Amino acid sequence: MSPVERFQTAAGVAAAVAAGERSARSVLDEHLARIDEREGEIHAFNHLLADEARARADEIDARIAAGEDVGPLAGVPVALKDNLCTRGIPTTCSSKILDDWRPPYDATVVTRLRDAGAVVIGKTNLDEFAMGSSTENSAFGPTRNPLDTSRVPGGSSGGSAAAVAAGFAPIALGSDTGGSIRQPAALCGVVGAKPTYGRASRYGLIAFASSLDQIGPFARTVEDAALLMEVVGGHDPLDATSIPEPFPDLRGTLGRGVEGLRIGLVEELLGGEGGFQPEVQTRTREAADALEAAGAKVDVVSVPASTYGLSAYYLIAPAEASSNLARFDGVRFGLRDERATMGETYDATRTAGFGAEVKRRIMLGTYALSSGYYDAYYGKAQRVRTMIIDDFDAAYERFDVLLSPASPCVAFPLGDKTADPLTMYLNDVCTIPSSLAGHPAMSVPFGTGAEGLPVGIQVMAPALGEEQMFRVAAALEAAAPGGAR
Amino acid sequence: MTATTASDQGGAFTELPSGYRLVVGLEVHVELHTATKLFCGCPNQFGDDPNTNVCPVCLGLPGSMPVLNAQAMELAMRLGRALHCEVRPSVFARKNYFYPDMPKDYQVSQYDQPTNVDGHLDLPDGTRIGIERAHIEEDTGKSTHVGGGGRIHDAAYSLVDYNRCGVPLVEIVSRPDFRTAEQAKAYVNELRAILVATGVSDAKMEEGSLRVDANVSVHQPDTPFGTRCEIKNINSVRSLGRAIEYEALRQVDLLEAGERVIQQTRHWNEDEGRTHMLRSKEEAEDYRYFPEPDLVPMVPDPARIEAIDAALPRLPAERRAALAEAAGRTLPDESVTIVVDRGLDELALDAVAAGADADRTLTHLQHDLDPDHAANVPAAHLAQLVELETSGALTASQAKQVVAEMGETGKAPEAIAAERGFEAMDTSELEGIVDEAIAANGEAWEKYCAGEQKAQGAIVGHVMKATRGQADGKLVSQLLEQRRSA
Numbered sequence: 001m002s003p004v005e006r007f008q009t010a011a012g013v014a015a016a017v018a019a020g021e022r023s024a025r026s027v028l029d030e031h032l033a034r035i036d037e038r039e040g041e042i043h044a045f046n047h048l049l050a051d052e053a054r055a056r057a058d059e060i061d062a063r064i065a066a067g068e069d070v071g072p073l074a075g076v077p078v079a080l081k082d083n084l085c086t087r088g089i090p091t092t093c094s095s096k097i098l099d100d101w102r103p104p105y106d107a108t109v110v111t112r113l114r115d116a117g118a119v120v121i122g123k124t125n126l127d128e129f130a131m132g133s134s135t136e137n138s139a140f141g142p143t144r145n146p147l148d149t150s151r152v153p154g155g156s157s158g159g160s161a162a163a164v165a166a167g168f169a170p171i172a173l174g175s176d177t178g179g180s181i182r183q184p185a186a187l188c189g190v191v192g193a194k195p196t197y198g199r200a201s202r203y204g205l206i207a208f209a210s211s212l213d214q215i216g217p218f219a220r221t222v223e224d225a226a227l228l229m230e231v232v233g234g235h236d237p238l239d240a241t242s243i244p245e246p247f248p249d250l251r252g253t254l255g256r257g258v259e260g261l262r263i264g265l266v267e268e269l270l271g272g273e274g275g276f277q278p279e280v281q282t283r284t285r286e287a288a289d290a291l292e293a294a295g296a297k298v299d300v301v302s303v304p305a306s307t308y309g310l311s312a313y314y315l316i317a318p319a320e321a322s323s324n325l326a327r328f329d330g331v332r333f334g335l336r337d338e339r340a341t342m343g344e345t346y347d348a349t350r351t352a353g354f355g356a357e358v359k360r361r362i363m364l365g366t367y368a369l370s371s372g373y374y375d376a377y378y379g380k381a382q383r384v385r386t387m388i389i390d391d392f393d394a395a396y397e398r399f400d401v402l403l404s405p406a407s408p409c410v411a412f413p414l415g416d417k418t419a420d421p422l423t424m425y426l427n428d429v430c431t432i433p434s435s436l437a438g439h440p441a442m443s444v445p446f447g448t449g450a451e452g453l454p455v456g457i458q459v460m461a462p463a464l465g466e467e468q469m470f471r472v473a474a475a476l477e478a479a480a481p482g483g484a485r
Numbered sequence: 486m487t488a489t490t491a492s493d494q495g496g497a498f499t500e501l502p503s504g505y506r507l508v509v510g511l512e513v514h515v516e517l518h519t520a521t522k523l524f525c526g527c528p529n530q531f532g533d534d535p536n537t538n539v540c541p542v543c544l545g546l547p548g549s550m551p552v553l554n555a556q557a558m559e560l561a562m563r564l565g566r567a568l569h570c571e572v573r574p575s576v577f578a579r580k581n582y583f584y585p586d587m588p589k590d591y592q593v594s595q596y597d598q599p600t601n602v603d604g605h606l607d608l609p610d611g612t613r614i615g616i617e618r619a620h621i622e623e624d625t626g627k628s629t630h631v632g633g634g635g636r637i638h639d640a641a642y643s644l645v646d647y648n649r650c651g652v653p654l655v656e657i658v659s660r661p662d663f664r665t666a667e668q669a670k671a672y673v674n675e676l677r678a679i680l681v682a683t684g685v686s687d688a689k690m691e692e693g694s695l696r697v698d699a700n701v702s703v704h705q706p707d708t709p710f711g712t713r714c715e716i717k718n719i720n721s722v723r724s725l726g727r728a729i730e731y732e733a734l735r736q737v738d739l740l741e742a743g744e745r746v747i748q749q750t751r752h753w754n755e756d757e758g759r760t761h762m763l764r765s766k767e768e769a770e771d772y773r774y775f776p777e778p779d780l781v782p783m784v785p786d787p788a789r790i791e792a793i794d795a796a797l798p799r800l801p802a803e804r805r806a807a808l809a810e811a812a813g814r815t816l817p818d819e820s821v822t823i824v825v826d827r828g829l830d831e832l833a834l835d836a837v838a839a840g841a842d843a844d845r846t847l848t849h850l851q852h853d854l855d856p857d858h859a860a861n862v863p864a865a866h867l868a869q870l871v872e873l874e875t876s877g878a879l880t881a882s883q884a885k886q887v888v889a890e891m892g893e894t895g896k897a898p899e900a901i902a903a904e905r906g907f908e909a910m911d912t913s914e915l916e917g918i919v920d921e922a923i924a925a926n927g928e929a930w931e932k933y934c935a936g937e938q939k940a941q942g943a944i945v946g947h948v949m950k951a952t953r954g955q956a957d958g959k960l961v962s963q964l965l966e967q968r969r970s971a
Contacts, residue, residue: 085547091547240781326591366773
């Protein structure tokens with residue numbers, strides 16, 4: 001039975017709790033019981049907040065008993081990636097350098113979750129500072145894929161993806177910089193969406209690459225993903241890059257079908273030149289066929305500059321990271337390895353506090369921004385980014401949404417790709433182009449590939465195109481073959 | 486070295502030994518007079534307890550994000566227009582370097598796309614100083630290094646106050662257009678006046694809301710500019726002049742000794758009256774500037790700029806020119822400059838327009854009227870006062886007292902003069918009193934007649950005592966002189 005069938009959805013929980021049919025506390029206890037059972041082998045959480053969650057669930061129940069409307073996520077347990085600031089609760093980015101840091105404030109998305117009646121159940125594991133595609137780069141040990149614990153859940157939001165796949169929570173928030181929601185969603189067989197850049201406030205998201213980072217939902221159904229997106233999305237005056245337009249009614253569009261929508265299969269992201277697993281390619285073609293059968297018009301489209309996406313991304317993201325991560329210096333918070341001088345304290349703290357991948361990217365980014373190299377690296381990468389946007393714009397003149405695999409492969413064994421960073425980076429080849437363009441994109445489970453593991457199909461849309469993206473995602477969900485293990 | 490003797494492209498220049506000439510450019514940081522900081526809602530306030538005006542944003546806590554203060558942008562554009570700059574679309578960048586008083590370890594500052602470019606400022610003597618740019622940036626916190634030599638490298642420990650962190654600054658970068666230290670000082674004074682007049686900053690050097698760095702070089706006429714050194718830690722306008730002069734002579738000495746000037750940043754030590762090296766160009770950090778991705782580009786609305794232009798107050802240069810013209814001067818002199826600095830130029834213009842003698846009017850406004858009391862003095866009263874004085878009804882010293890009281894009470898000058906019993910004395914009456922005084926001070930009179938000018942003091946004193954100070958001192962001296970030469 002697939003995870004979708006086994007566990008109750010967020011929409012179902014919220015409706016039952018709000019109607020007084022179930023208590024928030026019983027919903028929570030059920031999830032805590034599943035966590036008890038499997039968290040030992042999966043390690044989805046950095047911090048399980050069982051006591052806080054129980055108190056919160058009881059509070060929700062009391063408010064409902066008093067006749068209050070507690071919001072669209074009444075009593076719904078939600079897991080938060082551990083790079084989202086939570087007031088008074090450790091927020092580590094899975095890094096030793098943040099140690100036991102407790103933010104004095106909540107991220108905007110966390111405030112919105114609380115205001116919607118959600119119950120925060122825990123903070124989930126990630127690749128340190130969201131840098132990775134397998135959640136193996138965590139200072140607190142890897143997360144394992146609930147569908148096969150010898151395999152990775154993907155990353156960097158692997159803990160959130162695994163928590164949703166394992167039924168630890170119906171929904172979770174992750175962050176996506178180059179695919180960190182979509183790729184783990186694909187590998188864990190759940191829905192994961194990255195909205196348009198600026199749709200979800202980044203205030204309180206500990207930055208990896210600010211021009212790319214976006215917060216988005218994990219869920220087991222497209223409807224739940226839409227529900228969570230609606231709750232956390234929308235303008236925030238605390239984020240200057242937040243889009244002023246009101247967030248659309250996504251759930252209202254899900255049943256509208258795909259009749260007449262123009263859907264393009266992105267030639268460059270289909271793995272024609274190898275490196276993609278054949279089952280992944282087959283499922284992608286089948287997904288296109290299914291949409292065509294549902295009334296969409298499907299054709300192949302070229303987005304030529306997308307082939308440079310990976311190279312541009314691995315200059316822009318590390319460059320921004322090198323600056324964003326400078327503040328972890330041992331002066332005011334987190335780890336401090338105190339030495340005789342200020343400079344030595346900086347060095348010792350950062351040497352001890354950061355893991356290898358983070359150091360690699362800081363060095364890469366520092367170099368790319370150096371005087372004399374800026375134009376050749378960062379400057380050129382930004383020009384490539386503009387080319388990618390232009391090529392997408394041309395494609396979206398002819399198509400409403402674009403389609404590709406979310407990941408070239410299904411979940412791979414732990415340790416399989418850790419020896420060679422470049423092999424690991426290639427996992428993001430399908431997801432990076434939309435990230436660079438700032439466009440919305442999501443992964444929807446669609447059948448299985450090698451070893452019976454889930455395959456995720458990526459649905460991409462132009463900026464602010466969340467409605468058509470979710471419509472197509474809902475159609476894919478409806479047409480998806482069963483049998484994910 | 487302060488003598489300005491000849492012309493260099495039409496202006497004055499400082500004469501340095503061996504024919505060297507001075508070239509200076511200034512970088513002035515001013516704190517904008519906003520209610521809140523540049524990127525957060527914390528109060529922009531000087532003098533509070535350390536680390537009380539702070540929040541996650543200005544402390545650079547993980548996850549926090551900046552939001553641009555619209556008032557800061559407005560003030561920066563206002564300053565730009567007051568300096569005749571072009572206001573352009575601008576982009577904030579990150580200037581990356583590690584330092585404990587900058588909690589993000591980068592400073593958000595405009596870099597290659599500043600808000601204001603290509604302006605100028607005219608000094609009171611008419612010299613035009615080019616403004617390359619005036620860009621917005623955030624201030625850092627304030628470090629206090631305890632123990633050692635007062636610098637971070639040898640301190641026992643350091644304390645950091647983050648209240649100043651994120652306070653909005655504009656850095657005004659001049660072109661290297663100064664040829665004398667006096668011009669540099671005049672520029673800072675003038676800039677300060679503009680900042681205050683426009684409400685952009687309170688511009689207090691002593692509180693650090695205006696800070697000046699000087700780029701100093703020397704060269705021989707008709708050769709390219711020399712290698713410059715940047716002088717930091719200049720805490721007053723007077724220090725600016727001293728630091729420039731010291732540094733110029735240091736560089737001339739080096740060149741004359743056959744050595745090179747090495748580009749470096751130097752620290753002005755006020756007590757020792759010298760500069761010493763802080764760091765050389767080779768040690769300069771690579772700031773790895775790149776556009777700040779947490780902020781969006783700012784595109785000024787032309788209508789907004791028009792509104793700013795329309796609302797700009799008249800600036801000191803314009804006000805000086807107007808007052809000089811009204812006072813019959815070809816160029817603004819010291820009295821005009823001071824009256825404008827004291828904000829009393831409108832009153833002066835109105836009094837002169839009402840017929841008052843310009844020189845007497847400027848003298849009183851330069852010295853006798855407290856600017857805080859100006860509202861009590863209608864121009865008509867001032868004109869009447871000057872008329873009483875020029876007609877001889879009041880002596881100069883009486884007029885001075887009356888002006889002060891006009892300011893304090895708002896009364897008309899005749900009323901004050903009458904209350905104080907200030908009446909011009911009949912000359913014949915005064916002559917009688919002078920004769921009595923001579924008789925009563927025979928010894929002094931003999932000395933005075935023998936040519937000892939100082940001896941008249943006793944006699945004048947007697948007259949003043951007898952007239953309760955109402956006698957005109959000048960007239961008394963004249964009468965004594967007449968009697969001596971008779």
